[in-house]
Amino acid sequence: MKPRTGIGFDAHPLAEGRPMVVGGVDVPFDRGPLGHSDGDVLIHAVIDALLGAAGLGDIGTHFPPGDESLRGAASTDLLRAAVRLLKGRGWQITYVDATVILERPVLKPFIGRIAQSIANCLDLDRGLVNVKATTTDGLGFTGRGEGVSALAAATVEAAECGTRPERAAAAPLRSS
Ligand code: MG
Numbered sequence: 001m002k003p004r005t006g007i008g009f010d011a012h013p014l015a016e017g018r019p020m021v022v023g024g025v026d027v028p029f030d031r032g033p034l035g036h037s038d039g040d041v042l043i044h045a046v047i048d049a050l051l052g053a054a055g056l057g058d059i060g061t062h063f064p065p066g067d068e069s070l071r072g073a074a075s076t077d078l079l080r081a082a083v084r085l086l087k088g089r090g091w092q093i094t095y096v097d098a099t100v101i102l103e104r105p106v107l108k109p110f111i112g113r114i115a116q117s118i119a120n121c122l123d124l125d126r127g128l129v130n131v132k133a134t135t136t137d138g139l140g141f142t143g144r145g146e147g148v149s150a151l152a153a154a155t156v157e158a159a160e161c162g163t164r165p166e167r168a169a170a171a172p173l174r175s176s
Helices: 041-054 075-088 108-122
Strands: 003-014 020-022 024-026 031-033 091-101 129-134 148-159
Touching: 003 020, 003 041, 020 031, 020 075, 031 041, 041 075, 041 091, 075 091, 075 108, 091 108, 108 129
Parallel strands: 091 129
Antiparallel strands: 003 031, 003 148, 020 024, 091 148
């Protein structure tokens, strides 16, 4: 089966006193993303890219923002759940690329750990996950330090064995 690609995007405001969690890694900073979960924009973008590639809807379908059980949830747990869903439907994740967009802090010293953290959640070799960081040179909400955003692209293929993806119906992970 031919590879399929999905894209993901997410943004959250930054607030004082919140931990700056990026890709499941705590980055020292005085502000962090505000969100119902831990607000990890990178993970949320990756989840949407994966679900998009597999034709399984979006993150809000599987993890509704009003779900009290998800308050303060670690987004790495949500990503692992999304990976289980894809695998259960017969999809194999083959590559993930992502970009975090924020003015500060400089993420370069943490990029390796962040990519490894994502790879661990995806059960993928580190070489199959690429993470980048960029600023917007002061432009927009990210440039003013008001928020952080992330973009992701994921590629999947039908696993050699397992459920034929085209026969598996898309259904939410969590029943309401
Ligand atoms: Mg989000």
